Amino acid sequence: DTEVTQTPKHLVMGMTNKKSLKCEQHMGHRAMYWYKQKAKKPPELMFVYSYEKLSINESVPSRFSPECPNSSLLNLHLHALQPEDSALYLCASSQLAPGADTQYFGPGTRLTVL
Amino acid sequence: AQSVTQLGSHVSVSEGALVLLRCNYSSSVPPYLFWYVQYPNQGLQLLLKYTSAATLVKGINGFEAEFKKSETSFHLTKPSAHMSDAAEYFCAVSDARGYGNKLVFGAGTILRVKS
Numbered sequence: 001d002t003e004v005t006q007t008p009k010h011l012v013m014g015m016t017n018k019k020s021l022k023c024e025q026h027m028g029h030r031a032m033y034w035y036k037q038k039a040k041k042p043p044e045l046m047f048v049y050s051y052e053k054l055s056i057n058e059s060v061p062s063r064f065s066p067e068c069p070n071s072s073l074l075n076l077h078l079h080a081l082q083p084e085d086s087a088l089y090l091c092a093s094s095q096l097a098p099g100a101d102t103q104y105f106g107p108g109t110r111l112t113v114l
Numbered sequence: 115a116q117s118v119t120q121l122g123s124h125v126s127v128s129e130g131a132l133v134l135l136r137c138n139y140s141s142s143v144p145p146y147l148f149w150y151v152q153y154p155n156q157g158l159q160l161l162l163k164y165t166s167a168a169t170l171v172k173g174i175n176g177f178e179a180e181f182k183k184s185e186t187s188f189h190l191t192k193p194s195a196h197m198s199d200a201a202e203y204f205c206a207v208s209d210a211r212g213y214g215n216k217l218v219f220g221a222g223t224i225l226r227v228k229s
Contacts, residue, residue, distance in 0.1 A: 042222050102148070105159070
């Protein structure tokens with residue numbers, strides 16, 4: 001099973017709201033990722049967790065706060081977002097295998113900030 | 115830094131025709147290369163990946179890609195297009211760091227299949 005699940009599928013929030021995105025995988029993968037994809041653009045990496053520790057932060061604004069409660073779960077906490085943060089947020093996971101470590105993507109959460 | 119360039123933001127083919135989507139990479143080390151497909155409002159699905167084991171890589175749904183070091187290319191092909199192949203295709207290179215891999219994506223190519 002190569003499934004990564006994400007909830008919710010759609011989210012609409014105001015600029016003063018606090019919300020969270022959730023990602024889950026049960027493949028025993030040791031790395032989990034958050035990507036942001038704007039319309040008509042490729043995904044861009046935001047964060048990487050390896051062995052439940054934040055290993056890569058691509059200079060993401062602090063209004064995005066990732067959390068990895070355990071090896072199967074990854075959250076993205078959102079606070080005081082801007083309309084330009086509206087995008088498809090993709091979660092992925094990988095084994096952290098040497099070489100061509102394959103990332104498996106979830107279906108994404110479509111976020112709209114009003 | 116590693117990067118990939120996809121030539122052609124849109125490609126249109128007739129059903130049954132050859133599909134050729136172009137990807138060139140830039141890397142100072144032997145690259146790990148991937149092709150992903152994205153259907154509208156969905157996540158990315160892996161089509162195939164280059165691991166240096168073989169230069170011709172076969173993937174899902176009849177797609178394959180050939181790694182050519184001399185041309186720094188990893189073009190994606192399919193002998194006969196099907197309507198269901200209409201989607202956006204991304205070439206990506208892995209910046210493997212050992213503690214998590216950063217995938218660097220090309221700009222994407224939207225494939226249209228005409229009946």
